[in-house]
Amino acid sequence: xxELRKDPILGRWVIIAGxxxxxxxxxxxxxxxxxxxxxxxxxxxxxMSAPEIFSLKDEAGNWQLRVVPSISPFMESGRDFWKxxxxxxxxxxxxxxxxxxxETPQHVANMADLDDHAIKDVLAVYRGRMLELEKTVYLKSxxxxxxxxxxxxxxxxxxxxxxxxxxxNFKRVxxxxxxxxxxxxxxxxxxxxxxxxxxxxxxxxxxxxxxxxAAFVPFAPRFPFEVWVVPKKHGADFYKSDDxxxxxxxxxxxxxxxxxxxxLGDPAYNYVxxxxxxRRPQAGYWSTIEDDFHWHMEIIPxxxxxxxxxxxxxxxxxxxMPEEAAKILRDA
Amino acid sequence: xxELRKDPILGRWVIIAGxxxxxxxxxxxxxxxxxxxxxxxxxxxxxMSAPEIFSLKDEAGNWQLRVVPSISPFMESGRDFWKxxxxxxxxxxxxxxxxxxxETPQHVANMADLDDHAIKDVLAVYRGRMLELEKTVYLKSxxxxxxxxxxxxxxxxxxxxxxxxxxxNFKRVxxxxxxxxxxxxxxxxxxxxxxxxxxxxxxxxxxxxxxxxAAFVPFAPRFPFEVWVVPKKHGADFYKSDDxxxxxxxxxxxxxxxxxxxxLGDPAYNYVxxxxxxRRPQAGYWSTIEDDFHWHMEIIPxxxxxxxxxxxxxxxxxxxMPEEAAKILRDA
Numbered sequence: 001x002x003e004l005r006k007d008p009i010l011g012r013w014v015i016i017a018g019x020x021x022x023x024x025x026x027x028x029x030x031x032x033x034x035x036x037x038x039x040x041x042x043x044x045x046x047x048m049s050a051p052e053i054f055s056l057k058d059e060a061g062n063w064q065l066r067v068v069p070s071i072s073p074f075m076e077s078g079r080d081f082w083k084x085x086x087x088x089x090x091x092x093x094x095x096x097x098x099x100x101x102x103e104t105p106q107h108v109a110n111m112a113d114l115d116d117h118a119i120k121d122v123l124a125v126y127r128g129r130m131l132e133l134e135k136t137v138y139l140k141s142x143x144x145x146x147x148x149x150x151x152x153x154x155x156x157x158x159x160x161x162x163x164x165x166x167x168x169n170f171k172r173v174x175x176x177x178x179x180x181x182x183x184x185x186x187x188x189x190x191x192x193x194x195x196x197x198x199x200x201x202x203x204x205x206x207x208x209x210x211x212x213x214a215a216f217v218p219f220a221p222r223f224p225f226e227v228w229v230v231p232k233k234h235g236a237d238f239y240k241s242d243d244x245x246x247x248x249x250x251x252x253x254x255x256x257x258x259x260x261x262x263x264l265g266d267p268a269y270n271y272v273x274x275x276x277x278x279r280r281p282q283a284g285y286w287s288t289i290e291d292d293f294h295w296h297m298e299i300i301p302x303x304x305x306x307x308x309x310x311x312x313x314x315x316x317x318x319x320x321m322p323e324e325a326a327k328i329l330r331d332a
Numbered sequence: 333x334x335e336l337r338k339d340p341i342l343g344r345w346v347i348i349a350g351x352x353x354x355x356x357x358x359x360x361x362x363x364x365x366x367x368x369x370x371x372x373x374x375x376x377x378x379x380m381s382a383p384e385i386f387s388l389k390d391e392a393g394n395w396q397l398r399v400v401p402s403i404s405p406f407m408e409s410g411r412d413f414w415k416x417x418x419x420x421x422x423x424x425x426x427x428x429x430x431x432x433x434x435e436t437p438q439h440v441a442n443m444a445d446l447d448d449h450a451i452k453d454v455l456a457v458y459r460g461r462m463l464e465l466e467k468t469v470y471l472k473s474x475x476x477x478x479x480x481x482x483x484x485x486x487x488x489x490x491x492x493x494x495x496x497x498x499x500x501n502f503k504r505v506x507x508x509x510x511x512x513x514x515x516x517x518x519x520x521x522x523x524x525x526x527x528x529x530x531x532x533x534x535x536x537x538x539x540x541x542x543x544x545x546a547a548f549v550p551f552a553p554r555f556p557f558e559v560w561v562v563p564k565k566h567g568a569d570f571y572k573s574d575d576x577x578x579x580x581x582x583x584x585x586x587x588x589x590x591x592x593x594x595x596l597g598d599p600a601y602n603y604v605x606x607x608x609x610x611r612r613p614q615a616g617y618w619s620t621i622e623d624d625f626h627w628h629m630e631i632i633p634x635x636x637x638x639x640x641x642x643x644x645x646x647x648x649x650x651x652x653m654p655e656e657a658a659k660i661l662r663d664a
Contacts, residue, residue: 001411001425001426002405003424004423004425004426004498004500005421005422006422008422011503012503013424013500015407074347074649075334076333086551087534089337089530090337091337092336092345093335094333094334094335143640145639145643146640147639147640152639153637153638154639162640162641164641166647168336170645170646171343171645172645173645194420198419201419202419270639270640270644271640272640274644298643306485307484307602308484308494308602308604309406309477311477311602311604311632312475312606312630313475313504313505314502314503315498315503
C-alpha cells in the first residue's frame with residue numbers, strides 16, 4: 001500500500017507508491033539526446049562563446065576545460081545592484097553571475113563518460129569559481145547545477161554544468177538551513193551527519209559507500225531514483241573541500257553516474273550542489289551554520305514528471321520504492 | 333535586462349527574463365494530445381472504472397458527470413489511519429481519498445471546449461465532494477487539480493479533474509497560510525484582497541475582470557503565462573462559495589481557458605484550487621485563517637520546463653514578461 005514519508009530536514013511529505021510502484025523498466029522516459037547541430041562547446045568553436053573566464057590546458061596548450069559566461073545569462077555581472085519597490089511589490093536587479101563550465105573539448109554528452117580525472121577537474125573548478133564569486137559583496141549564494149539531456153533542460157549534447165550566483169538566498173537552501181538549525185537546537189547534532197549514520201547502519205538505501213562519501217536514495221525522495229551524495233566528514237561549504245575530498249567525490253560520481261546510465265537506460269538528469277550561503281552573521285540567526293549545515297549533492301534522474309498535485313501541494317508522489325531503487329542502482 | 337521579482341505572499345524570488353524573454357510564438361511546446369486508445373471515461377465504458385461515488389444525470393437518465401475513485405489511488409480511503417517511526421524517520425498511512433471527476437460523457441479533452449453549464453456542474457461537484465470529505469476527521473486538506481495534456485501529466489484525452497485529500501497539510505498551502513498570516517499581522521488586511529485591488533488599479537497584468545472574479549498574471553509568476561483567478565469577495569474556503577459565485581467562476585473559466593488555448597496553441601496545462609485546510613483551531617496559530625487566507629485558483633500552462641536551477645533553488649526563471657503575457661491573453 002502507498003505510504004506517506006516525511007523528509008526529516010524539510011518536513012515535506014512524500015507519497016511513496018508502495019506496491020503500485022512502477023518497476024524500473026516501466027518508466028518510459030524520452031531519450032536524453034537532443035537534435036545535433038554545430039556545437040559551440042566543441043574544440044575549434046571557441047569563437048561561438050563569450051570571452052573565457054578561466055581554462056585548464058594540457059602540456060600542448062590545448063584546453064581541457066573552459067569556463068565561459070552564459071550567452072543568455074539569467075543573472076548579469078558588473079551591473080549596478082539595486083533594490084526597489086513597485087506599488088506593494090519588491091524588485092531587485094538580477095545582478096550576479098551565470099557561468100558555464102564546459103567539461104571537455106570533445107563532443108561527449110554525459111559526465112558518466114568522462115574519466116575520473118576530468119571529473120575531478122570539474123569539481124576543482126566549481127571550488128575555484130565559488131572562491132572567486134564569494135568576493136563580490138552583494139552575492140549571497142551560488143548554485144552549481146547540471147542539466148543533462150532534454151528532459152532535464154539541457155540545450156546541447158555536450159557535457160557542461162552551470163554556476164548561478166544571486167544577491168538573494170535560495171528558497172530551498174533556506175528551508176534546509178532552517179530544518180537543520182531546528183534539528184541542531186534539539187539534538188546538538190548535524191541532521192545530515194545523523195542521516196548518513198542512519199543510512200550506513202540500515203544500508204537498505206545505500207548505493208555507494210566509499211572514498212569518504214555516502215551515496216544513497218533518501219528516505220523520502222521527491223523523484224524515483226533520486227540519489228544524495230553526502231560527505232561523511234562534516235562541512236558546511238563545498239568550496240572548503242580539499243583535493244583529497246574532491247578526488248574521492250570524482251571517483252564516486254563517475255561510478256554513480258555510470259550506474260544511473262546503465263540501470264535506467266541513459267536517462268536525462270539534473271544534479272545540484274547545496275552549499276551554505278557565502279555571508280553569514282557572527283551572531284544571531286545564521287551564526288551556527290558552520291555546525292548545523294552540511295553541503296551535499298542531489299542527483300535527480302528524469303523518469304517521470306511532476307503534475308498538478310505536485311505543483312499544487314509542494315508534495316511529491318514518488319512512484320518507486322526507495323529501497324528497491326537503491327538495490328537496482330547498487331547492483332548495476 | 334532580467335530582474336528579480338518577489339512573490340509578496342511566499343517571499344519566493346523569480347527571475348524575470350526581461351528583454352531576453354521569449355516571444356509567445358517561440359515556445360515550442362509538444363502537442364497536448366496523447367495517443368488514443370479505448371477511453372475508460374467515455375459513456376458506454378463505465379465498467380472500466382471502480383463503482384461510482386456520485387453522478388449527475390439528465391432527464392433521460394444519462395450521466396453528464398461522474399465521480400469515481402482513482403483506479404491507481406495515491407491515497408486510500410477506508411483504511412486504518414496510523415502514524416509510526418522507522419529509526420529517526422516519520423511515516424503515516426496514505427489514508428485519504430483520491431477521486432476522479434469525469435467532466436463529460438463525450439470524448440472531449442480540454443475543459444475549454446465544454447460549455448459554461450458543464451463547467452459550473454464540475455465546480456459544484458468540487459464543492460459537494462469537499463463538503464463530504466471534510467467529515468472524515470483525520471483528513472486535513474484537499475487539493476482539486478486538473479492535468480490537461482501530456483506535458484501536464486494527463487493520462488487520457490478526456491476532460492477530467494482530481495481531488496486528493498490527505499491527513500497532512502500541504503507544504504505549499506502552508507507557506508501561503510504563513511505568508512498571508514504574516515501580512516495580516518502587519519496590515520490587518522488580507523494580502524490576496526490587497527493584491528486583487530492593486531492588480532485592478534494598475535491593470536497591466538489583468539486578463540479578465542468580471543462576474544466577481546479577477547484573472548491576472550501574477551507579479552512574480554513561476555511559469556510563463558501562469559494565471560491566478562481570485563474571487564473579489566474575501567473567503568478562505570472554496571466550498572463555501574454559493575451558486576452565484578460558481579456561475580460567475582464557470583463563465584470566467586470558460587473564457588480564460590479558451591484564451592489560453594487560442595493564444596498559445598492549445599498547450600498542456602494544470603490548474604489547482606488552493607483552499608484553507610478543513611480543520612483549524614479556535615485559538616492560537618491558525619485561528620485567524622478565516623480573515624487572512626483567501627481561496628484561489630492557479631492555472632499553469634506548460635510551455636517550458638523547470639531544470640536544475642529550479643529544482644536546486646526553489647526559485648523559478650520565467651522566460652516571459654508578465655505584463656506582455658497578460659496583454660497577449662487579454663487580446664486573444
